[in-house]
Amino acid sequence: MSVIEASHLTKYYGKARGILDVSFQVEEGEIFGFIGPNGAGKSTTIRLFLSLIYPTSGTATIFGKDAIRYGPELRQEIGYLPSDVFYYERMKVIDLLNYSASFYNRDCTRRLHELAGLMELDLHRRIEDLSYGNKKKVGIVQGLLHQPRLLFLDEPTAGLDPLMQRKFFQLIQQENQRGVTVFFSSHILSEVQRLCNRVGIIKEGRIIEIADIHTLQQNNYKKVRVVADGLDPAHFDLPGVTGLEHHNGVVRFFFKGDINAVMRRIGEITVSDVTIEEPTLEEIFMHYYE
Amino acid sequence: MSTTIFKQEFGMHLRSVITWSVAIVAIMLLYFSIYPSFARDAELLSKMMTRFPKELLNAFGLSGVDLSTLLGYFSFVYLYVQIMLAIQAANYGVGLVSIEEREWTADFLLTRPVARHQIMTSKLSAALTSMVITQAVVWISTFGCLIAFKGDKTFQADILILLLLGLIVFQLFFLTVGLVISLLVRRVRSVTPYALALGLGLYVLSAFGDMLGESKFELLTPFKHFNPHYVVQHGAYDLPLVMISVAAIVISVVASYWLYLRRDIPAVA
Numbered sequence: 001m002s003v004i005e006a007s008h009l010t011k012y013y014g015k016a017r018g019i020l021d022v023s024f025q026v027e028e029g030e031i032f033g034f035i036g037p038n039g040a041g042k043s044t045t046i047r048l049f050l051s052l053i054y055p056t057s058g059t060a061t062i063f064g065k066d067a068i069r070y071g072p073e074l075r076q077e078i079g080y081l082p083s084d085v086f087y088y089e090r091m092k093v094i095d096l097l098n099y100s101a102s103f104y105n106r107d108c109t110r111r112l113h114e115l116a117g118l119m120e121l122d123l124h125r126r127i128e129d130l131s132y133g134n135k136k137k138v139g140i141v142q143g144l145l146h147q148p149r150l151l152f153l154d155e156p157t158a159g160l161d162p163l164m165q166r167k168f169f170q171l172i173q174q175e176n177q178r179g180v181t182v183f184f185s186s187h188i189l190s191e192v193q194r195l196c197n198r199v200g201i202i203k204e205g206r207i208i209e210i211a212d213i214h215t216l217q218q219n220n221y222k223k224v225r226v227v228a229d230g231l232d233p234a235h236f237d238l239p240g241v242t243g244l245e246h247h248n249g250v251v252r253f254f255f256k257g258d259i260n261a262v263m264r265r266i267g268e269i270t271v272s273d274v275t276i277e278e279p280t281l282e283e284i285f286m287h288y289y290e
Numbered sequence: 291m292s293t294t295i296f297k298q299e300f301g302m303h304l305r306s307v308i309t310w311s312v313a314i315v316a317i318m319l320l321y322f323s324i325y326p327s328f329a330r331d332a333e334l335l336s337k338m339m340t341r342f343p344k345e346l347l348n349a350f351g352l353s354g355v356d357l358s359t360l361l362g363y364f365s366f367v368y369l370y371v372q373i374m375l376a377i378q379a380a381n382y383g384v385g386l387v388s389i390e391e392r393e394w395t396a397d398f399l400l401t402r403p404v405a406r407h408q409i410m411t412s413k414l415s416a417a418l419t420s421m422v423i424t425q426a427v428v429w430i431s432t433f434g435c436l437i438a439f440k441g442d443k444t445f446q447a448d449i450l451i452l453l454l455l456g457l458i459v460f461q462l463f464f465l466t467v468g469l470v471i472s473l474l475v476r477r478v479r480s481v482t483p484y485a486l487a488l489g490l491g492l493y494v495l496s497a498f499g500d501m502l503g504e505s506k507f508e509l510l511t512p513f514k515h516f517n518p519h520y521v522v523q524h525g526a527y528d529l530p531l532v533m534i535s536v537a538a539i540v541i542s543v544v545a546s547y548w549l550y551l552r553r554d555i556p557a558v559a
Binding site: 013043044047050051052053054071072073074075076078080082083084086087088089099100102103104142 | 292294298302393394395396397398400401402403404405408552554555557558
């Protein structure tokens with residue numbers, strides 16, 4: 001049984017497009033990366049699963065149950081960290097966290113203090129006096145204190161310094177090892193690459209690719225760089241070549257297909273340097289968005 | 291109903307309840323402290339008032355009122371208490387769920403394991419409790435002032451109780467109508483202008499209607515539905531008018547739940 005399942009999920013805000021016919025599944029114990037530029041529909045998808053908004057058509061299910069109909073009960077097991085965190089400004093951190101904890105049918109006190117310690121969060125300050133990064137830490141503690149089985153992270157690292165980001169990733173990985181399923185939306189590909197097993201790519205409201213992160217990198221494109229004197233870029237004008245660039249005797253391009261075709265072309269000339277490597281997710285991603 | 295939310299909400303209202311209560315007690319003391327001199331010169335005053343234009347007297351709720359009697363005088367004070375209670379209730383109603391959306395805390399609250407109807411019920415109960423406490427202060431200060439300043443005069447306690455009971459429905463009108471308005475607009479940027487517009491607006495409509503001698507406005511404004519002069523004169527409410535308020539409350543509550551349960555919570559832009 002999938003932990004998360006979207007089936008032909010469509011959302012319009014009046015006439016404005018949210019997401020269109022989005023379908024995917026996330027299995028138990030996965031860290032699923034959801035990538036796309038701003039406005040592609042990442043937050044819309046997450047908000048539909050949390051029933052903050054309602055779908056125009058299609059269904060969203062969590063643990064096999066309809067996300068809207070069984071929302072309150074399902075949310076006992078869901079943690080959510082939004083990209084922008086806002087809490088009751090006049091409350092103290094500890095009061096907010098206790099307020100949050102009081103909604104769950106289990107004792108969260110120990111985990112609350114564990115997480116606050118880990119995140120080096122000062123519990124006795126008022127929310128309004130916190131920096132953005134510190135509010136984000138409150139968000140992390142708030143999202144994890146009830147030991148949820150499913151986490152929705154919506155561009156979670158914005159506002160965290162690199163040290164805290166690392167701690168945060170470690171925390172997510174630990175949670176995942178305990179069996180927690182993670183839905184991770186981001187436009188920063190390096191972090192998705194580092195953390196996720198599978199990714200879904202969303203563009204203008206539609207899913208354009210769902211793939212294993214390694215398959216995505218290996219099966220598709222190679223990044224080729226050839227250095228030679230008096231090189232004519234037209235020499236590499238082959239089927240499967242994209243993004244051909246020529247600059248000071250250095251030719252770069254992406255290639256998809258049988259790599260031997262490129263090797264033969266390289267063999268025909270005298271080169272001073274050659275590299276063939278896997279493109280970063282960033283480069284694949286840019287390719288999808290062109 | 292979630293006691294967790296109720297406590298949180300009530301905690302947030304507490305300061306406002308104290309502020310409104312103090313303001314109401316202050317205005318009552320102010321008005322009643324000058325009552326003894328009013329009563330002494332009652333004859334002179336009545337003569338003077340006949341010279342004022344009728345429209346003006348209507349606007350200030352002074353037409354056909356005998357200010358020298360305790361209840362007559364109280365019904366004049368009652369109007370100002372009504373205005374304050376109207377603004378308080380409208381403020382709670384308009385802000386009930388819109389504040390969470392304006393301050394972006396709705397995401398936090400609605401991702402907790404509670405149903406929206408529970409959130410709404412808890413918030414309404416907290417607002418109601420706050421209003422009831424304020425009204426208790428009104429009851430105590432009314433009786434306190436009347437007894438302290440009555441001198442040798444008497445008043446009919448049953449009519450007074452009738453007047454005070456009316457305040458419950460009166461406030462409910464502003465709470466629920468404010469709530470439904472806040473759910474009908476796209477986004478409430480600031481609660482106070484809405485609350486003032488609703489509270490004072492309906493008062494002005496009632497005063498303005500008086501000036502024009504137009505009775506149609508009676509149907510619209512609870513200041514007319516709960517007109518103290520009518521109650522003092524007849525010893526009863528104008529029931530058909532009160533039923534308009536009751537109907538508006540019922541419709542507003544049903545519509546509010548309906549709208550809130552279907553509402554898309556706006557995301558931080």
